[in-house]
Amino acid sequence: MKKLLTVLLISVMMLSLAACGGKQEEGRKIGGTLIIGNTTEMTGDWITIFSNIATDNEVLNLISGYSTVDLTFDGEYVINETAVKDYKRIENADGSITYEFEINKGLKYSNDVEITAKDYVAGILLWNSKFIADLGGTNTGSFRLVGHDSYSKGETKEFAGVRLLDDYKFSVTIDAAYLPYFYELPLVGYGPEYLPFWLGDSVDVADDGNGAYFTVEVTKEDFEDIFTAARNNPKYVSSGPYVVEEYDVASKQVTLKINPNFKGNYEGQKPSIETVILKLVNQDTMMDELRTGQVDLLYGVVAGDTIQAGHDLVESGIGISYNAYPRSGYGKIHFVADHGPTQFKEVRQAVAHLINRTEFIQAFAKGYGSVVHGPYGEGQWFYQETRQELLSKVNEYPYSLEAAKKLLDEGGWNLDANGKPYTGEGIRHKMVGEELMPLVIKWFGSANNQFTDLLAIRLLQNPDIEAAGMKFEQTVGDFGELINWYTRTGGEQYTVPTYHMFNLATSFTPIYDLQRSYKPGDRVNYNRIADEELYNLAVKLVNRPATDREGFKKDFVNFIVRWNELLPDIPLYSNTLHDFFNEKLKDWGLTANIRLVHAILYAYIEE
Structure with a gap:
């Protein structure tokens, strides 16, 4: 301490x-x-x-630069006056809120092309388009804007909540369904995008009064090659x-x-x-x-x-x-909850009882960190101000072989490989549908990583793992390969559910909004967990005015308590980050x- x-x-x-x-x-x-x-x-x-x-x-x-909203050293979001000459916040009769921005003249890309309002609108249209989804990307970044759903699915060519008003003015409108919102200002933080780099010179941006749109239909068939070539060219046009x-x-x-x-x-x-x-x-x-x-x-x-x-x-x-400085994030075992043994919370909880997290963090962080019990880090204000209450309500999953066995029995993992009652020898099995599922967890860990190495000792060399009736099968590869399996992108082979568990770490921005991370079926719900209560708690957490800090803290605790029960991850540490540098x-x-x-x-x- x-x-x-x-x-x-x-x-x-x-x-x-x-x-x-x-x-x-x-x-x-x-x-x-x-x-x-x-x-x-x-x-x-x-x-x-x-x-x-x-x-x-x-x-x-x-x-990337010239976003309409920028970040201060204190983690506060402010209007970027270098990019924005003037702006208006308009509360509409239907409960939606429109931000109208006038961009300063004289801003230029690295290729000397002047930046205008079209460039800001082009970025929103491109990254939220059906074209991006068809290529396997995530096109939900602006899902809170009016008209996003129909635009992102290709049902309308116009994005109703995005308006090109003149050469230096554009607006975005936040849908009333997503208001109030604790982080409202960052929602309208958009930067310029040099469209010809991504789509060539044939595509322009227009607005006839019903929302901004591309003047040419951007389809996978017509634009995949040029877009892929741009992705493979690391020398992006810079703002x-x-x-x-x-x-x-x-x-x-x-x-x-x-x-x-x-x-x-x-x-x-x-x-x-x-x-x-x-x-x-x-x-x-x-x-x-x-x-x-x-x-x-x-x-x-x-x-x-x-x-x-x-x-x-x-x-x-x-x-x-x-x-x-204290970390706003945590290192974790990341479970996948849509296939295999880890789809069952009793298995995830049992694994937690078979890892001595206090001992692990001492071995890994050497006193420069602490155990956390949910998706948060030591550096986040809402955890710092609720720590005692939170610790009184969560399950800390202390090391216990007996607790792990009890959970597995309660979860139906009480059969052997022949479908007979499990006697304590070999691998446990559970009848899932009409098939016996073995309690074998396939784990992908990144190579040349102390985190992976220390975890391997505790999972592959711990006799209590075998005594509990489970087994881990480890695959080690480079981090890019891990990300492909984790996101199920990067090629057709990665779309096949294969691994049940990964070890990695995550860090949070000052916008602590985990709605999409736990929304059933969302592209960025990488735990693949489908729990409506957890999702609704994540929604409730941020659906409040920015001034309601006390309500935010209360619902943060409620969210973590539910998360801690489901345990989509096993948080292993949050630590004090260090930078070492030449003087x-x-x-x-x-x-x-x-x-x-x-x-x-x-x-x-x-x-």
Whole structure:
């Protein structure tokens, strides 16, 4: 606890220093190179509607800008006045709310093409189109806007809730069915999209009064090839602070340069670091790379042994510094609930009783983390303010072979391989329909990952697993392969339900809205769980005015209690994240409230 308090105080102090920087300081030179190490493989396909790989998303953030809504260092959403000249919030008679934006003139992409209102509308139309769904992507990003359902299904060519008003004005209307909403302002945060890059020059945007639309029908048959070619070209046209200069597929390394046309974030902050390189590093050797200058920054470090090695570098006096902050997320065992043994909650609960999570987090985080009991992290305000109440209401699933056996018996896992009563020997079976299902859980874990290795010891080498009558079959592969199986995208073979369990981690933005994550049948319900009560609690949590913090906290507890019973994941840890970096990097202030791009904007290199 003392260690955690110390790093929290350090984080607060560093954040205060960074937040005081304001706009780019006079005399700060543009220059230098920042080499950032990341243990997650990138794909070069930066858009996140087909998968959700964190490193790809970081690159996308670096090349995207001028959103109508921006994020401050405090995790607050504000109107981006660099992009928006003026805006109106209009409460309509039917209960819907319209935001009308006027975009500043003079904004340009990296290719010198001027940005207009059409570009903002084009992005909304493209990423919510049936075309995207037909390609296997998620087209529900704007599902709260009026007319989304019919537009996204291709039933109407117009998107009724999106209007192109003139060259520099557009509007979006939030459907009354989704109001009030705790995070209303971020709902209308949209950035420009250079449409010719994705669809060529034949498609334009128009509006005849019934909603914006594409002037050409965009179908898979006609546009898949050009769109796929764009996805395979990592040098997207940029509206953000950086442009991709080079991506090396073999080494999984991307080099970005400053976009000279970028006018800044919501307060005009422009980047000072001329070159940013993101490269793949191995968790076992990345501190050696930092020590020898092969990388300049390792951010979001989670493993305790690695953190300790980083602190050893700091104390060695070779010019290494660090930043620490509580995580808004958690590491987990992720269950799939639409096939196999893990579709039954008794199995998920039994597995939880067979993992000593307190011991696991000590082995993994070495005192830089804690056990959590739901989808949240130590850094989130609503958990911090409800912690005691929450802990009094959840099942902590203490280690217990007997509890695991009891749950399996109650769940009907009381037969052997011949359909006779289970006597305690071999694998348990359950009659599902007319077939016996063995209690064998197929698990896919990512390679070169301490999390995977530690979990394997506890699941593959624990005699109590066999004593409980279950078995784990592990497959190890690269992270991209894991994501394909996890999302069931990336090829026809991945659409076949195969694995019951994955190990990975997740982090939350300041928008804590899990409706789609637990909506039965939703594309991003990767647990594939179908529980209406859980979904309704997720909906209720955010369907309130932004001022109702007390109600939010109350319903957060209710949501977690139900989640904790169903246990779609086993949360294994939430931890204190660490960044270790060469002291040439100045004003570094990454926190759990912001993304990598926000910290880079305010930092600089001093050789």
